[in-house]
Structures are given as structure tokens and as C-alpha cells.
Amino acid sequence: MVEISNIMDFDWHRILFSDQEYSFFWEILFRTPLMFLAVVVVLKFTGKRGVQQLSIFEMVMIISLGSAAGDSMFYDDVGLLHAVAVFALVLAVYRVLIWLITKFDWFELMIEGKPxxxxxxxxxxxxxxxxxxxxxxxxxxxxxxxxxxxxxxxxxxxxxxxxxxxxxxxxxxxxxxxxxxxxxxxxxxxxxxxxxxxxxxxxxxxxxxxxxxxxxxxxxxxxxxxxxxxxxxxxx
Ligand SMILES: [Zn+2]
The missing domain is CATH 3.30.240.20 (bsu07140 like domains)
Known part of the structure; x- marks a missing residue:
């Protein structure tokens, strides 16, 4: 059984703030809306109108974007431009896959399967x-x-x-x-x-x-x- 006193001994400052200065909150205030907008812009460029029916590789794209965007919102060692570079590459790979799918039936069958x-x-x-x-x-x-x-x-x-x-x-x-x-x-x-x-x-x-x-x-x-x-x- 965990003693109450043990919980009190936790390093609460590290748990709540890691080893960041309090001023990092200001940085988060700047990073988060920026990356949020960046994801919206990238998703607009994919041409998807919604996420109701995602094929597997579309889901992979969303997960990749989410990870890059989320990390750069609150990790001080992730540069915003690095995240933007990931966005651009994910978008490029997505567009190439879409092109291959429309061009080659065998590729569509391999990636998306058939009904x-x-x-x-x-x-x-x-x-x-x-x-x-x-x-x-x-x-x-x-x-x-x-x-x-x-x-x-x-x-x-x-x-x-x-x-x-x-x-x-x-x-x-x-x-x-x-x-x-x-x-x-x-x-x-x-x-x-x-x-x-x-x-x-x-x-x-x-x-x-x-x-x-x-x-x-x-x-x-x-x-x-x-x-x-x-x-x-x-x-x-
Ligand atoms: Zn039967």
C-alpha cells in the first residue's frame, strides 16, 4: 500500500513543469495556434473534405501530421520549421500515392483493397x-x-x-x-x-x-x- 507521505514526496515540480522555466507557457501560447493552422492548411491541400471514411494510408497521413504538430506544440527541442518540413514531405508522399492509385489499378488494389x-x-x-x-x-x-x-x-x-x-x-x-x-x-x-x-x-x-x-x-x-x-x- 502506498503511504500518503510517499505521494507527498513526489517531485511535483518536475511532474508538472518538467525542467522548463515558467516562461515556456508563453512559448506554448505561440507554438500551438501556429501548428494548428499549419495542419489545417496541409489538410486543405490534400483535398479531403472530412475524415468520416479514411483509407489506411490516409489514416497514416493524419497520424503523422498529428504527431509532428503535437510534438512541436510543447517540446522545446522540436523546431517549428522541422515540423513544417515533415508536413511538406507527408503531403508530397500523399499526393504521389494518390497519383499512383489513379494511374495503376494494381496499386490501388494493393493499397486500398477492394470491396x-x-x-x-x-x-x-x-x-x-x-x-x-x-x-x-x-x-x-x-x-x-x-x-x-x-x-x-x-x-x-x-x-x-x-x-x-x-x-x-x-x-x-x-x-x-x-x-x-x-x-x-x-x-x-x-x-x-x-x-x-x-x-x-x-x-x-x-x-x-x-x-x-x-x-x-x-x-x-x-x-x-x-x-x-x-x-x-x-x-x-
Ligand atoms: Zn453454415
């Missing part, structure tokens, strides 16, 4: 998902955010290269019975089928008519967990 189908006709596209480290919990959560409560309502779901999910719905009269994804229904999945009916595989979401059975592997993906399929329309 992949996650759902087709209410069923998970497991082969295409395999290469992506996408937690299905996270993915189901995103679908619930779009008011999807069973996968039979979804005609297509496409994971874009920016990481956002585009969802296309069946019209109400074409909705299929499917895997329920509301937490209490989805968590009721199990290996034991007690009564005959239409069940959805908890992994690939394909539906099958099952008789009472235990440990029945999904014909498509070999998964053993089943959930009773539901046939609900989407309430928007």
Missing part, C-alpha cells in the same frame, strides 16, 4: 470473409445499426475498402426467412434441435428444414450451432 461481398441473398459469404479479420459480432452490430434484425432482410451487404458497410435490402414482399441477429435470439443458438422447423446456421446463415436432432453439422460450413429462423420484415 467484398459479406452477404448475398441473406447468406454470409464465408469464403470472401475468410481473408478479412472481421469479427462477426462487430459486423452483426453494424447491421443492427441499420435496423436489420434478421439476415433474410438483406439482399447484399458489401464491405467497402474504407471499412464502411453498404447494405441493400429486399423489398418487403421478397424478404426471406433468415438468421435472427437480435442479441437474445442469436444467443439462443445451440447444437440441439428440439422441434422440427426451419433453422438458420449460426455461422453462414443458410436455412434448412431440420427434424429434432443433436450435433447436426451445417451442410455448407460444418458449423454445429443452429438458431430457429425468423421471417420478419424490416422495420425501417
Amino acid at each position: 467484398i461481398y459479406i452477404i448475398r441473398d441473406g447468406k454470409m459469404c464465408l469464403d470472401e470473409l475468410k481473408s478479412k479479420e472481421l469479427g462477426s459480432d462487430e459486423f452483426l452490430g453494424t447491421l443492427r445499426g441499420q435496423h436489420v434484425d434478421q439476415l433474410g432482410q438483406v439482399k447484399y451487404a458489401v464491405l467497402e475498402d474504407t471499412g464502411s458497410l453498404s447494405v441493400f435490402y429486399f423489398p418487403d414482399d421478397e424478404v426471406l426467412p433468415g438468421l435472427p441477429i437480435l442479441p437474445d435470439e442469436y444467443q439462443s443458438k445451440g447444437r440441439k434441435v428440439v422441434k422440427a422447423g426451419l433453422y438458420a446456421c449460426a455461422k453462414c446463415a443458410r436455412t434448412y428444414e431440420l427434424q429434432p436432432v443433436e450435433d447436426h453439422p451445417c451442410p455448407t460450413c460444418k458449423n454445429l450451432d443452429w438458431v430457429e429462423a425468423v421471417h420478419r420484415k424490416r422495420i425501417g
